[in-house]
Amino acid sequence: MKIFNSEQLRLLDAYTIKEKGIASVDLMERAASVFVEIFSEIFGAEESVRIICGTGNNGGDGLAVARLLHQKGYTVFVDIINGNESADFKINLERLNQQQIPWQYVAELKLAPTDIIIDAIFGFGINRPTTGIYQKTIAAINESKSKVVAIDIPSGLFPDASSENHSIVKATHTISFESPKLAFMMPENDKWVGKLHIAPIGLSEQKKAELKTDYHYTLKADIKPLAREQFGHKGTFGHALLIAGSKGMMGAAVLASKACLRSGVGKITTHIPRDTAQILQISIPEVICQESENKSCFSESWNTDTLQKYDAVGIGPGIGTKNMNGFENFLLNFPTNTPLVIDADAINLLGENPSLLKYLPRNVILTPHPKEFKTLIGQLWENDFEKLELLKGFAIKNGVIICLKGHYTAMALPSGEVHFNSTGNSGMGTAGSGDVLTGIILGFLAQGYSVKEAAIQGVYEHGLAGDRAATKRSERAMIASDIIENFI
Ligand SMILES: NC(=O)C1=CN([C@@H]2O[C@H](COP(=O)(O)OP(=O)(O)OC[C@H]3O[C@@H](n4cnc5c(N)ncnc54)[C@H](OP(=O)(O)O)[C@@H]3O)[C@@H](O)[C@H]2O)[C@H](O)CC1
Numbered sequence: 001m002k003i004f005n006s007e008q009l010r011l012l013d014a015y016t017i018k019e020k021g022i023a024s025v026d027l028m029e030r031a032a033s034v035f036v037e038i039f040s041e042i043f044g045a046e047e048s049v050r051i052i053c054g055t056g057n058n059g060g061d062g063l064a065v066a067r068l069l070h071q072k073g074y075t076v077f078v079d080i081i082n083g084n085e086s087a088d089f090k091i092n093l094e095r096l097n098q099q100q101i102p103w104q105y106v107a108e109l110k111l112a113p114t115d116i117i118i119d120a121i122f123g124f125g126i127n128r129p130t131t132g133i134y135q136k137t138i139a140a141i142n143e144s145k146s147k148v149v150a151i152d153i154p155s156g157l158f159p160d161a162s163s164e165n166h167s168i169v170k171a172t173h174t175i176s177f178e179s180p181k182l183a184f185m186m187p188e189n190d191k192w193v194g195k196l197h198i199a200p201i202g203l204s205e206q207k208k209a210e211l212k213t214d215y216h217y218t219l220k221a222d223i224k225p226l227a228r229e230q231f232g233h234k235g236t237f238g239h240a241l242l243i244a245g246s247k248g249m250m251g252a253a254v255l256a257s258k259a260c261l262r263s264g265v266g267k268i269t270t271h272i273p274r275d276t277a278q279i280l281q282i283s284i285p286e287v288i289c290q291e292s293e294n295k296s297c298f299s300e301s302w303n304t305d306t307l308q309k310y311d312a313v314g315i316g317p318g319i320g321t322k323n324m325n326g327f328e329n330f331l332l333n334f335p336t337n338t339p340l341v342i343d344a345d346a347i348n349l350l351g352e353n354p355s356l357l358k359y360l361p362r363n364v365i366l367t368p369h370p371k372e373f374k375t376l377i378g379q380l381w382e383n384d385f386e387k388l389e390l391l392k393g394f395a396i397k398n399g400v401i402i403c404l405k406g407h408y409t410a411m412a413l414p415s416g417e418v419h420f421n422s423t424g425n426s427g428m429g430t431a432g433s434g435d436v437l438t439g440i441i442l443g444f445l446a447q448g449y450s451v452k453e454a455a456i457q458g459v460y461e462h463g464l465a466g467d468r469a470a471t472k473r474s475e476r477a478m479i480a481s482d483i484i485e486n487f488i
């Protein structure tokens with residue numbers, strides 16, 4: 001799914017009105033009705049609902065929502081912050097009066113603890129930080145103990161730029177129209193958005209296809225699994241090489257190897273330090289163990305021919321950062337066309353010696369978490385929008401795919417595109433979860449997925465398996481092995 005900016009959403013809005021010959025107020029009605037559909041699945045009609053509206057189209061949505069909830073039997077009360085009224089706001093205020101739904105202009109907001117608040121102050125039309133009565137009302141909402149449901153976007157949040165230090169409504173749920181806003185993907189905004197719901201309102205599919213954006217949100221419909229050949233065998237489903245582990249960190253090699261096998265790969269050879277094969281062999285009998293001749297997992301005897309035998313290579317889980325020479329030797333000998341996934345300490349090694357970046361092969365996926373990303377680029381960022389620019393810049397400059405792990409893992413491609421993942425949960429913030437991801441991506445690469453497919457699909461399915469694990473156990477109690485066990 002594409003992520004559009006506010007200018008594009010306005011264009012889509014106008015185009016849909018023209019193409020489908022519907023009035024803008026009818027599009028507002030459609031938006032309000034899909035909002036109410038989702039809202040009523042979350043909150044029953046016994047609830048008393050306070051709807052706080054601005055006077056633009058977000059406020060207009062709020063008025064239409066008030067009317068539709070009233071018709072469904074909810075007790076509603078509307079507060080309006082006086083301002084310039086949009087045409088569709090005016091129409092909906094008139095409709096509200098016809099139904100004799102109570103409303104008032106807000107002077108000072110006083111909320112009952114039992115109220116559910118619907119936030120309809122500002123939508124994507126916000127163009128400056130909130131001040132005065134808007135700021136005061138937002139503070140009153142945030143100080144209340146009420147559940148808050150934002151229409152389209154929590155009021156005060158800029159959809160396409162950083163809103164650091166602004167006054168923003170802290171929503172429990174955000175029901176957003178048609179596509180998520182870029183701001184929702186940023187960890188710094190997690191505290192405002194709450195649980196995100198996407199509500200399609202039927203904007204023009206043709207125009208959506210035409211509009212270009214760098215930003216995408218991966219949903220089930222975007223995932224196209226590779227067909228598994230009926231006559232295939234372990235020789236045709238790919239042979240992966242994983243370079244992982246060190247003394248005390250062999251669990252990382254175990255988790256990544258097992259996840260790789262679960263991804264459907266034909267064979268995996270796991271290259272580990274000397275005298276550590278027993279741990280791996282006992283944990284996973286299906287793995288081919290290959291011990292290094294020394295204490296690190298880097299073999300001096302590696303050359304392009306030995307590495308070229310594999311369909312894909314993964315390096316990093318649990319390797320430590322002590323053997324820079326070994327890593328350098330690995331990269332210098334790495335075959336140009338073999339896909340490679342680089343994780344964990346291998347990323348830290350690259351960060352320590354950025355001159356090695358020029359030796360990266362053609363098809364590379366790096367999977368840092370934010371701290372590893374910081375080490376890799378050797379600089380900090382002021383806010384998450386700046387971090388996103390740095391991520392894009394790194395992918396473009398180095399011709400690599402880089403997956404920055406997080407709630408919405410961001411995958412930046414050399415083309416400048418960024419794909420945000422939609423699956424996963426906080427239970428995946430647990431030791432070994434990243435090793436599992438490396439194993440899955442490696443397995444997909446070895447089976448012939450392109451680097452783009454392996455990254456996007458690997459991250460998506462890793463999250464999906466994590467969601468299944470959380471359902472069976474809980475986000476708190478799940479561990480990395482549960483992600484592997486729930487990979488189907
Ligand atoms: N295409 C869709 O997705 C649809 C969206 N709908 C809803 O419409 C809003 C966007 O509505 P819009 O009227 O464009 O904008 P807002 O309601 O967000 O804001 C209204 C005006 O408020 C002014 N403004 C902006 N920032 C501030 C501020 N900090 N303080 C005070 N006032 C502010 C600004 O006007 P100015 O002239 O003062 O600059 C805004 O224009 C969208 O989010 C959806 O909820 C449709 O209902 C259906 C289609």
Ligand SMILES: [K+]
Nearest residue numbers: 119122153155
């Ligand atoms: K809002």
